[in-house]
Amino acid sequence: MRIRLSAEKVHNDFIRKVEDMSGQDLLKCYQCGECSAGCPAAFAMDLLPSQVIRFLQLGEQETVLKSKTIWLCAACQQCYTRCPKGVDLSRIMEAVRDLLMQEQGDKIVIEKLPAEVLAEFPQQAFISGFRKYTA
Amino acid sequence: MTDATPITRVLIIGAGIAGIQAALDIANSGYEVVLVDKEPSIGGRMLQLSETFPTLDCAQCIMTPRTVEAGHHERIRLMTYSEVLAIEGEIGHFTATIQHKAASVNWDLCTGCGLCQEKCPAKVSSPFDRGIAKRKAIYTLSPQAVPNKPIIDRESCTWYTKGKCRLCEKVCPVHAIDYEQQSSTTQVEVGAIILATGYELYGLENLGEYGYGEIPDVVDGLAFERLLSASGPTSGKVRRPSDGKEPKEVVFVQCAGSRAPETAMPYCSKICCMYTAKHAMLYKHRVHDGNAYVFYIDIRAAGKRYEEFYHRAAEEDRVLFIRGKVARVFREGDKVVVWGADTLSGETVEIAADMVVLATAMVPRAETKALAQMLGIPTNEYGFLLPADDNMAPVETARPGVFLAGAATSPKDIPETVAQASGAAAKVLSLFAQWSGVPQAMQALAEAEAL
Amino acid sequence: MRIPYYPGCTLSTKAKGFDRAARDSFAALGIELAELKMWNCCGATFPLSRDNLLDLSGPVRNLAAAAAESDKLAVACSTCFNVLKRSNLVMRNDEEKRERINFFIEAEYAGTVEVLHLLEILRDQVGWENLSKAVKKPLTGLKVAPYYGCMFLRPPKEMGFDDHENPQILENYLRALGAEVAEYPHRAECCGNYIVAFDLDATKEMSYMILASTRRAGADLVVTSCPLCQFNLDRWQGDLTMKRGGFRPIPVLYDTQLLGIALGLDASAFDLDRHYVDPRPVLREKGLL
Numbered sequence: 005m006r007i008r009l010s011a012e013k014v015h016n017d018f019i020r021k022v023e024d025m026s027g028q029d030l031l032k033c034y035q036c037g038e039c040s041a042g043c044p045a046a047f048a049m050d051l052l053p054s055q056v057i058r059f060l061q062l063g064e065q066e067t068v069l070k071s072k073t074i075w076l077c078a079a080c081q082q083c084y085t086r087c088p089k090g091v092d093l094s095r096i097m098e099a100v101r102d103l104l105m106q107e108q109g110d111k112i113v114i115e116k117l118p119a120e121v122l123a124e125f126p127q128q129a130f131i132s133g134f135r136k137y138t139a
Numbered sequence: 140m141t142d143a144t145p146i147t148r149v150l151i152i153g154a155g156i157a158g159i160q161a162a163l164d165i166a167n168s169g170y171e172v173v174l175v176d177k178e179p180s181i182g183g184r185m186l187q188l189s190e191t192f193p194t195l196d197c198a199q200c201i202m203t204p205r206t207v208e209a210g211h212h213e214r215i216r217l218m219t220y221s222e223v224l225a226i227e228g229e230i231g232h233f234t235a236t237i238q239h240k241a242a243s244v245n246w247d248l249c250t251g252c253g254l255c256q257e258k259c260p261a262k263v264s265s266p267f268d269r270g271i272a273k274r275k276a277i278y279t280l281s282p283q284a285v286p287n288k289p290i291i292d293r294e295s296c297t298w299y300t301k302g303k304c305r306l307c308e309k310v311c312p313v314h315a316i317d318y319e320q321q322s323s324t325t326q327v328e329v330g331a332i333i334l335a336t337g338y339e340l341y342g343l344e345n346l347g348e349y350g351y352g353e354i355p356d357v358v359d360g361l362a363f364e365r366l367l368s369a370s371g372p373t374s375g376k377v378r379r380p381s382d383g384k385e386p387k388e389v390v391f392v393q394c395a396g397s398r399a400p401e402t403a404m405p406y407c408s409k410i411c412c413m414y415t416a417k418h419a420m421l422y423k424h425r426v427h428d429g430n431a432y433v434f435y436i437d438i439r440a441a442g443k444r445y446e447e448f449y450h451r452a453a454e455e456d457r458v459l460f461i462r463g464k465v466a467r468v469f470r471e472g473d474k475v476v477v478w479g480a481d482t483l484s485g486e487t488v489e490i491a492a493d494m495v496v497l498a499t500a501m502v503p504r505a506e507t508k509a510l511a512q513m514l515g516i517p518t519n520e521y522g523f524l525l526p527a528d529d530n531m532a533p534v535e536t537a538r539p540g541v542f543l544a545g546a547a548t549s550p551k552d553i554p555e556t557v558a559q560a561s562g563a564a565a566k567v568l569s570l571f572a573q574w575s576g577v578p579q580a581m582q583a584l585a586e587a588e589a590l
Numbered sequence: 591m592r593i594p595y596y597p598g599c600t601l602s603t604k605a606k607g608f609d610r611a612a613r614d615s616f617a618a619l620g621i622e623l624a625e626l627k628m629w630n631c632c633g634a635t636f637p638l639s640r641d642n643l644l645d646l647s648g649p650v651r652n653l654a655a656a657a658a659e660s661d662k663l664a665v666a667c668s669t670c671f672n673v674l675k676r677s678n679l680v681m682r683n684d685e686e687k688r689e690r691i692n693f694f695i696e697a698e699y700a701g702t703v704e705v706l707h708l709l710e711i712l713r714d715q716v717g718w719e720n721l722s723k724a725v726k727k728p729l730t731g732l733k734v735a736p737y738y739g740c741m742f743l744r745p746p747k748e749m750g751f752d753d754h755e756n757p758q759i760l761e762n763y764l765r766a767l768g769a770e771v772a773e774y775p776h777r778a779e780c781c782g783n784y785i786v787a788f789d790l791d792a793t794k795e796m797s798y799m800i801l802a803s804t805r806r807a808g809a810d811l812v813v814t815s816c817p818l819c820q821f822n823l824d825r826w827q828g829d830l831t832m833k834r835g836g837f838r839p840i841p842v843l844y845d846t847q848l849l850g851i852a853l854g855l856d857a858s859a860f861d862l863d864r865h866y867v868d869p870r871p872v873l874r875e876k877g878l879l
Contacts, residue, residue, distance in 0.1 A: 025639045036394070036436045041480035042348075042466025044780040046487045048792035054482055075788055079635060080740035080780035085754060086348060086466055088399030092745075098638035112787060124825070125786070127599040128669060128818045132634035133787035135645060347755025469775035472806075476775070 007064055014063040018103065022060060025099035032089045033057045039083035039093050049073040053083055053093055060096070074100050075111060079136070098136075105139035112137040145231030146330035147571040148173065152223055152510065153335035155183020156202065156553060157545030157560040159209045161333050164564035166214040170571050173327050174209065175218045175237055177506070180284035182206050183337050184546075187267065189367035189375070191553055192417040193448035199370060203283055210285035216327075220290055222506070224324065226513055230540025231330045231574070241320045243291035244277070248315035251287035253279070255307035255316065263295035265372075269362035271380045272372030277307050281370060291318075330574065331540045331567045332514070334524060335560065336507045338546035341396035341404060341500040349395060349468045349497055355381040356475050357468055357495045359395075360414055367421050377425050379494045382473070386429065386493030389422055390477045391415045392465045393435040397500035404500040404521060409550040411498035412439045416449050418496060419458040431458045432490060434465045434479045442552060461488060468495050501550040514541055524548045534563040542566050593711070594659045595623035596652055598670040599631045605667075605817040607861025611846035612666045612708060618853045619716055619724055623664055626655050632673045634818075635784065643687060647695050649677040653705070654697035666708050666846060668816040672741035675705040676748050707742070709759050709815065709845065710751060718766040726854030728768025732876050734848070735772040735809035735840075736760030737800065739819040740780045754778065760813065763845065767852040772809035776800045781822040794826045801827065802837055810872050811841040813848055820844060824866045841869030851878050 023030060033054070040052040051059070051073040059067045068074065074097050083093040105111060112133060122130075147170050151158045154176035162172045174181070185191075186206075188198035209215050218237055225236040244255075255277045265274035267281075276296040279289045297304040298318060308316040340359050343352030350357050356379045358366075369375040379386045393411055396403040412435065419431035433452075438460070440446045452458045463480035470476070474491040481488050503522040511518045516536045517525045524547050527535040534542050542563040545556045572578065601609035616623050629652045637645035653674060656663040665671040681688050682701030692698055712721055743754040752759045757778065761771045779800055782793030801823060804812050814820050820842050827839040847860045847869075857879060862870055873879040 025641055027640045034398075034436070035482060036398075037463030037480040037482040038466050040466075040482065040487055041463055041478050043487070044796050045782075045785065045792060046480070047795065048789060052480060052482065052485050052487070054480070055485060072789075076785060076792060078740075078780050078783040078785050079638060080783065081744035082466075082740065082780065085744050085746055086402070088394075088402050088464070090401035092638075095638045095640075102639050102642075117787075121787075126604045126817045126821050127631075128634045128667075128816075129784055129786055129821065131599070131631060132669075132784040132818075135633060135635050135637070136784055137788065347753065351756060471775060471803075 007062060009062065016063050016065075018065045019060055019063055021103055022096060022099045025102065026092065026095035028092055028096050030057060030061050030096070033061070033091050034089065036088060038086050038088065042082050042086050044080060044082065045076045045078055049076050053077070056100070057091070057093065057096065060100075065100075068100055069104050074104075075137070101136065102139065105137075110138040114138075143232065145570070145574040146328050147171070147575050148327070148329045149331045149333060149567050150175065150233065150235050150327060150329040151333045151335060153183070153337055153545070153547065154181035154209070154217075154219070155335060155337045155545065156185050156205070157335035157337070157556050158183070158333070159205050160557050160560035161335065161544055161564040161567075162209055162215050163205065163212070164561050165567055165571075166212050168568050168571075170214065170568070172215045173218060173235075173329060174215055175221050175223060177220070177222050178280060179220045179242070179288070179290045180280050180286060181209060181217065181219060182280075182285070184361070185553070186281060187361055187368070188364045189369070189371070190417070190421060192413045193442075193444045195417070195421075197369070199283065199368075206283070206285040217286065218325070219286060223510065223513070226332070230570075233329050233332060233540065235327050235329060235332075236324055237327065238322055238324050240290075241322045242288070243293065243316065243318055243320050244289055245315045245317050245320070246286065246288040248313045249288045250313055251279075252312065253282075254310050254312065256289055258306050258310050260304065260306065261295055261297050263292065268365045268372050269359065271358060271362050271365060331542065331570055333542045333544055333563050333567065334507075334510060334514075334516070334547060335544045335563075336504055336510060336547040338501045338550070339504045341502050343497065343499065345403065346395055346497065346499075348466060349392065349495075350470070354468070354470055354475060355379075356386075356493065357497060359497050359499045360411065360418065363418050363496045367418070367425070375425070377422055377429075384493070385426055387426065388430050388490065388492045389419075389432070390475075390490050390492040390495045391419055391431065391433040391498065392468070392477070392495060393433065393498045394464060395497035395499045398436065404502065406500070406521070406550070407439065408498075408500040409439065410501070410552050413442070413445055413448065413552065415496070415498045416452040416458070420452045420456045423456040423458065431456075433458055433460045434463055434477070435460060436462070436464050442554065463488070501546060503547055507547050514538060516541060534559055534566060540570070591620060591715070592622040592624050593662050593664045593706075594656045595625050595664045596629055596632070596656070596670060596674065597625060598665070598667045600817040601667060605820070605844070607859070607864060608666060608817060608820075608844040608846055611844060611850040611860045614855050614859070615846055615849040615853055616708070618855060619721070621711070621715070626652065626659070628655050632670045634669055634673065636673045636676045643691055643694070646677050646680060646687070647691050649673050650681060650691050650699060651695050651697070653678055653681065653703050654695065654699040656703045657699055661702055662704050662706055664706050664708060664711055666815065668707065668739060668742040669818060671705065671707045672749065678703060678705050679748055707815070709763055712763060713759060718762050721763075721766040722768070725767055725852045727852055727878055729764070729848065729852055729876070729878065730768050731770070732872075732878065733770040733772045733808055733810045734764050735774055735804035735807060735812045736764060736777055737804075737812050737814040737819060737823065737842075738778045739814060739816050740778065740783070741816060743778055760845070764813070767848060769848070772804060772807040774803040774807035774809070776803045781819045783818060783822075786818075786822055793822055794829060797822045797826060798830050798834070798837070801830070801840055802834075805838055805840055809840060810876075811843055811869055813843050813845050815845045827867050839867045841865060841867045841872060843869050
């Protein structure tokens with residue numbers, strides 16, 4: 005199926021929200037791929053980090069919202085540090101996560117975490133996990 | 140405006156291909172040229188190259204006729220190992236003060252036999268070879284140097300630094316060595332000036348993610364040219380700097396320091412896609428079982444036969460082009476690991492390379508800025524010389540009588556540089572023609588014929 | 591010297607050894623790390639959505655509390671350091687957010703506090719030479735791989751006190767303590783951070799890459815200053831050993847634990863026994879325990 009591009013689709017409301025929440029201009033990205041090349045979690049991702057921006061540039065957020073990629077971003081900021089255009093991709097990832105969770109609910113359910121995990125993991129892991137994976 | 144007749148002599152600062160082309164155009168039209176270069180001999184960057192794109196002509200072979208002609212031309216006064224200290228005056232009447240640095244060799248006596256260079260015991264990293272080889276403290280840039288006279292680098296010569304040696308003096312058959320030689324200055328009077336000071340490459344020390352220039356097997360494009368060059372330190376055999384082995388996996392990284400407004404130079408350096416394709420091809424020609432990978436963002440092949448050249452690299456020479464900017468280059472054992480991405484297939488990529496060549500941005504030389512200030516010529520924010528108008532007056536400047544040519548104004552390839560040099564020369568010749576009464580003479584001739 | 595100190599939640603519970611070693615070591619160097627009377631969790635991650643002011647108010651409350659006592663705040667954990675420093679910059683530079691957050695937390699904080707990592711204090715207030723002089727048990731013969739992780743160095747525009755592509759602060763620190771530095775390429779690659787709660791396999795893979803590299807560089811142990819990095823690197827090595835033949839488990843210590851040992855302090859309170867990969871054998875072997 006071809007993606008049908010049109011004015012309404014390309015810069016749709018969701019995209020506008022992502023830009024506003026992240027403070028990033030999606031069209032600054034010229035898809036060089038350096039973020040993907042340096043991302044420590046990219047090997048486990050389905051979409052490359054740079055592809056997340058690409059689908060958002062096309063107004064195709066559905067593909068991004070279904071991906072595993074946005075949940076594997078560790079906010080390590082390596083992408084932003086190296087981006088030749090200064091695009092903060094980690095902020096874009098967070099905006100997408102936040103918008104998706106507002107609509108669909110939390111990604112992890114605290115009550116369902118196994119007891120061993122709760123016993124072992126440092127507080128830090130829970131707190132940052134809750135912050136990133138719940139709305 | 141002074142009464143004295145404007146001087147039909149030109150000062151050309153920079154004797155690379157741009158300066159030499161302009162010098163020959165003007166000298167061959169019957170006018171005098173003073174051609175200044177800070178290096179001991181003329182020829183600029185082209186003499187560092189192996190072969191040029193897209194024809195794969197040998198750079199020295201196409202340059203040497205020019206350098207020899209310029210070196211012997213009766214109307215070209217060569218001032219090498221010299222720098223312009225000051226320029227005063229205005230169009231038609233400039234006075235330039237030029238310093239001739241002390242070569243420590245009497246060039247009037249020197250025959251260019253090369254014995255001093257052969258015997259000198261002091262070796263130091265060679266800037267001409269971009270740090271991948273050494274040269275002697277007394278040296279010429281190449282066996283075909285014009286003029287073929289050496290200079291002593293006082294900072295690496297054992298006599299100047301430690302008070303020992305003087306071997307060159309002992310072996311020189313014509314007693315041309317003169318350790319006491321001082322620098323001198325000359326003043327020349329010219330009517331017009333052409334700035335053709337050329338380029339430098341963005342320093343590897345700025346590229347932290349690619350190793351800060353401290354990984355021996357990560358080199359820049361000019362260093363790779365020296366490796367490929369038949370008159371280079373390895374006689375054209377591709378050997379990696381760390382251990383001299385022939386690299387079997389070579390990665391070429393484009394846009395190192397360019398197209399990056401946030402982290403380096405924002406502009407595209409124009410020639411790197413082409414010279415990288417060339418490097419990859421020449422590497423494959425020499426190392427038949429080698430593998431060449433080029434990481435790029437876009438392939439810019441806009442010149443004549445450039446697109447075909449790029450296709451040839453991929454199809455005939457089997458160079459693998461991977462679309463994605465390299466994030467990191469680091470050492471692991473005796474390999475250099477490259478972390479890139481193939482944005483087209485959506486995969487991250489890792490290559491354990493033997494050698495990495497960075498296509499770094501062309502930047503103006505540091506001296507260009509000082510010269511521009513001396514002449515009151517504006518430069519842009521990166522230090523490139525600004526013409527009067529980028530579109531309609533690319534070789535003229537805001538200052539009458541001062542013209543520009545070559546990479547000192549912006550990144551460009553050889554054909555463009557030669558064309559610009561001839562353009563600047565034409566502007567100068569137009570002035571000189573008016574000043575030497577040619578229009579009046581032609582008018583008089585026409586009137587006489589009409590009678 | 592007395593500096594207000596922010597331990598953070600993890601140092602107060604699961605990483606007490608890290609905290610104890612920090613306080614004891616600094617006391618031995620003449621610096622009292624005075625825990626803030628009132629503090630709350632920093633949030634463990636800097637909020638990246640611009641409209642997320644709630645997650646900023648937590649860390650800012652700590653800064654406001656510190657401001658009541660001093661113009662400095664010492665932090666041991668790299669992640670707390672990252673959150674506090676970046677939140678501090680928001681309070682300094684963004685007038686609108688400053689007003690709204692101050693209104694919400696009922697404070698009047700304007701970014702006056704300087705957030706300092708313990709390593710910074712060692713480098714700038716103590717100095718490496720003085721640190722060397724204070725060493726009683728030089729870590730001779732111990733080859734240590736410094737692990738920075740992400741939070742310490744990035745983003746360089748905000749954290750900027752060391753070169754993010756070639757940091758040297760841990761290296762200088764280790765050398766001041768008499769240790770040998772293991773040079774390896776992955777000292778600033780992410781360990782997985784909170785991904786451990788979402789995709790454990792990915793986290794194990796990320797940690798493995800770092801650890802295997804330290805072993806290839808000949809390291810005896812790894813040092814870090816973040817409890818989550820310590821956990822991610824330490825916890826899964828049993829699995830990794832099973833999955834990849836040839837990988838030898840390597841102990842992961844906190845920078846302050848090594849500091850305490852080098853200063854000749856009693857290491858029994860540093861919880862060395864609570865690590866998954868026991869660091870005591872190699873420390874004993876080098877005569878440090």
